[in-house]
Amino acid sequence: MGKHDPAFAPRLLPAAEAAHYLGVSETTLRGLGLPRRMLGGKRLFDRLTLDEYASSLPVEGEDLEGLNSCDEILREMR
Numbered sequence: 001m002g003k004h005d006p007a008f009a010p011r012l013l014p015a016a017e018a019a020h021y022l023g024v025s026e027t028t029l030r031g032l033g034l035p036r037r038m039l040g041g042k043r044l045f046d047r048l049t050l051d052e053y054a055s056s057l058p059v060e061g062e063d064l065e066g067l068n069s070c071d072e073i074l075r076e077m078r
Helices: 015-022 026-031 047-056 069-077
Strands: 037-039 042-046
Touching: 015 026, 015 042, 015 047, 042 047
Parallel strands: none
Antiparallel strands: 037 042
């Protein structure tokens, strides 16, 4: 994570480090619409918000709303 000791993750991160933390590009990060905190003239991403966002993403293979892709295809065929 940038210049920081990997054993210590700061709570507020600039865009480049926040993107790295999530494993996305800065462009993708900015497109997510996540709120930033103001510290002086700096706009920083809160690591806790990044964690919440990551935790809200669907898990591969997870049943979304009780439907899987086969259910949707069969429903469209009716």
